[in-house]
Amino acid sequence: MKNLIRVFIAICFLFSIMAVPAVAGNVVKLEKGEPVHLAYWFVTSGPNTSLGMDSLRGAEIAIEDFGGKLKGHPIKLDGQDSMCGPEGGQAAASKIASDPSVIAAIGSSCSSAAKAGVPILWKMGIPNVSPSNTAPLLTDPASGPDFDGYLRTCHNDNIQGAIAAEFAYSQLGLKKAATIHDGSVYAESLQQVFSDTFVKLGGTITSQEAVSPGDTDMRPVLTKIASGGPQFLYYPMFIAESGHVTRQSKEVSGLENIALMSADGSFSPDFLKAAGKAAEGMYHSSPDFSALGDSYTKFLAKHKAKYGMDPEAPFHAHTYDAVMLILNAIDKVAVVSGDTLTIDRMALNKAMHETKGQKGLTGDLTCDENGDCANPKIAIYKTSMADIKAGKMSPKPFWKKY
Numbered sequence: 380m381k382n383l384i385r386v387f388i389a390i391c392f393l394f395s396i397m398a399v400p401a402v403a404g405n406v407v408k409l410e411k412g413e414p415v416h417l418a419y420w421f422v423t424s425g426p427n428t429s430l431g432m433d434s435l436r437g438a439e440i441a442i443e444d445f446g447g448k449l450k451g452h453p454i455k456l457d458g459q460d461s462m463c464g465p466e467g468g469q470a471a472a473s474k475i476a477s478d479p480s481v482i483a484a485i486g487s488s489c490s491s492a493a494k495a496g497v498p499i500l501w502k503m504g505i506p507n508v509s510p511s512n513t514a515p516l517l518t519d520p521a522s523g524p525d526f527d528g529y530l531r532t533c534h535n536d537n538i539q540g541a542i543a544a545e546f547a548y549s550q551l552g553l554k555k556a557a558t559i560h561d562g563s564v565y566a567e568s569l570q571q572v573f574s575d576t577f578v579k580l581g582g583t584i585t586s587q588e589a590v591s592p593g594d595t596d597m598r599p600v601l602t603k604i605a606s607g608g609p610q611f612l613y614y615p616m617f618i619a620e621s622g623h624v625t626r627q628s629k630e631v632s633g634l635e636n637i638a639l640m641s642a643d644g645s646f647s648p649d650f651l652k653a654a655g656k657a658a659e660g661m662y663h664s665s666p667d668f669s670a671l672g673d674s675y676t677k678f679l680a681k682h683k684a685k686y687g688m689d690p691e692a693p694f695h696a697h698t699y700d701a702v703m704l705i706l707n708a709i710d711k712v713a714v715v716s717g718d719t720l721t722i723d724r725m726a727l728n729k730a731m732h733e734t735k736g737q738k739g740l741t742g743d744l745t746c747d748e749n750g751d752c753a754n755p756k757i758a759i760y761k762t763s764m765a766d767i768k769a770g771k772m773s774p775k776p777f778w779k780k781y
Contacts, residue, residue, distance in 0.1 A: 405504035405725050407482060411718040415449045415709060417442075417702070418478065419458030420471040420486035420496065426619040427463045429647045430692045431488045434510050437690075437698035438485060440681055444699075445706050450713055450720055454706070458485075461492040463617065464563075464592065468492025472499040481505055482722055483705045485698065489617075489644075490514035490565040498525035506728040508532060508705055508752075510697035513539060513643070514564040515572070518749040528728050530746055532700045532739070534666070534755030536565070540572025540615075542757045542780060543640060543664045547611045548580040550759075550778055551638060557586040557609040559600060559624060561616045569615040569642060585609045590620060597627045605633035615642035615664075622653025629657050638662065646760070647692045648770050658762045665693045666741070667758035667776055675740045689771070697753075700739035704731055704752065756781065 409415065419438060421431030435458075442454050459471035468487050475484055476499050484500055484507040487493045493512045500507050506528040509517075513536040516522055517529060547553050556577055560566035567589075574584045585607030588600045601624070604612065612634065614624050621641045628634045639661040641650075646665040651658055668675070675696060682690055690696075708730040714721045734752065737744040746752040758776030766773045 405723060407480070407722045407724065409452055409720040409722070412452070414453045414455035415720075415722075416455045416457075416478075416480045416482055417705065418475045418481045418484050419456065420461040420468070420475060420484060420492070421458065422463040422467070422488040422492075423460040425462060426649065426653075427488070427617050429618070429649045430463070430511065430644075430694070431460075433690055433692035433695045434488060434698040436682060436686055437510070437695035438702045440678065440685065441699040441702035441706075445703065449706060449710055450715055452720055461487040461489070461496065463489040463492060465491050465495035468494070468496035469499065472496030476500050476503040476505060482709060482724065483507065483727065485510070485701055485705070487512060489563070490517060490568075491563045493517055493529070494564050497529050501525055501528035504528070504724045506530070506724060506731060508701040508731065510701045511694040512565075514568045516564065516568065518751045520749055526750070530704070530731055530750035530752055532697045532704060532741065532744060532752050533694060534753050534757060535751055536569045537572055538755050539642060539664050539757050540569050541576040543613060543615075543642065543759070544573045544576035544580060544582075545780065546662070546664075546759050546778055547613070547638070547640065548577055548582050551611070553610040553638060554582045555585050555607070555609045556582060556611040556613060557584065557588070557604045557607060559588045559590060559597075559604070559612070559614040559616070561590050561592050561594075561620050563592065563616070565644060566616045570613060573613050573615070592617075592620065594620060595623055597624050598631060601628055601631040601634060605631050608633065609637060611638045611640065613640050615644060617644045618647055618650045618653055621645035622650055625654035625661060626657040640664070643693045646772055648772060649691075651762070651767050651770055651772070656764070656767060658767055659764050661762050662777065663760045663762070663772070664757055665760060666697070667756040667779055668696075668774060669758070669776055670756040670779075671696065671740060671742075674738075678740055696740040700741050700744060703739060704734060704737065704744060707737065708734065
């Protein structure tokens with residue numbers, strides 16, 4: 380019996396070796412039938428789940444539209460929950476990096492996860508494209524070689540923060556603003572761009588405050604902010620924390636009637652559930668879906684048919700474009716020799732960074748040497764009571780600059 384067990388284990392081991400593509404350095408060789416393996420790392424649990432699941436659906440539709448195969452090999456998509464934070468990002472990236480079959484990664488959902496996880500992926504030679512990391516530092520040359528394998532198809536918050544500030548100062552005519560962030564790379568940098576631009580335009584920042592992820596009682600911070608007499612409160616955080624700020628601001632003397640604004644991190648029906656009626660009249664900055672063309676309209680029809688629902692967060696189209704960016708670049712650099720498909724991940728990364736004018740749902744993608752690929756169009760949305768009752772974020776921009 381013991382000998383039979385040993386033989387069984389040996390056979391299983393041999394099959395496990397046969398199932399893993401041959402990897403030499405950063406070159407992956409796939410034999411006949413072996414899949415082109417892409418791995419996502421999105422937030423798929425907790426209060427920000429809608430952000431990650433929205434992206435996952437965009438990725439699945441992209442693979443279907445590509446045909447499900449690349450040079451005769453099936454395309455495989457699986458992934459990890461990055462949980463929208465540095466710990467989750469590190470864990471998810473480590474699991475992906477340990478799998479030698481992964482050709483490229485898609486993610487993360489949140490910039491804090493990316494800051495922790497991208498260097499882990501790149502150490503193993505795995506390039507990564509994010510559909511929703513917007514923190515400026517991720518494509519800042521000063522961040523160093525750990526991010527040489529990083530690209531994104533979404534906007535850079537140097538753009539979003541400036542547009543939010545211009546809207547508050549020039550369109551609403553408000554001269555005094557305060558901000559709140561949650562310490563995340565995303566929120567802290569976005570509110571700083573807003574603040575710097577607002578001051579440059581001639582406004583005054585009365586207070587820049589911070590809370591922690593998971594905080595539920597925002598009243599102490601809001602009371603402190605109220606003492607400065609701001610006319611506008613900008614809090615570009617995620618769903619739960621933004622919901623608490625929105626509701627509780629109505630309970631703090633001096634803040635009952637000021638203008639409120641969050642950003643794309645909370646642009647989700649789940650935010651409306653968290654904020655309730657207090658969200659009426661508030662603003663969000665987020666990608667301008669009205670600027671997208673017929674291809675996006677067709678995508679929406681496919682999404683509805685496949686999932687029985689409309690997209691629920693801002694980055695489904697950006698994820699579609701991220702997957703197409705990766706697959707088109709693999710198709711360009713992969714070499715077929717008999718039944719073997721050879722993919723050099725360094726060549727793949729170079730090809731993606733050299734992408735010029737690729738047609739996408741979000742516009743033409745042209746990547747620079749630092750990994751910014753988007754042609755961003757940001758709009759300001761205003762929430763109505765009809766939106767709250769329908770449980771959907773407004774699809775129509777309230778204001779856009781261009």
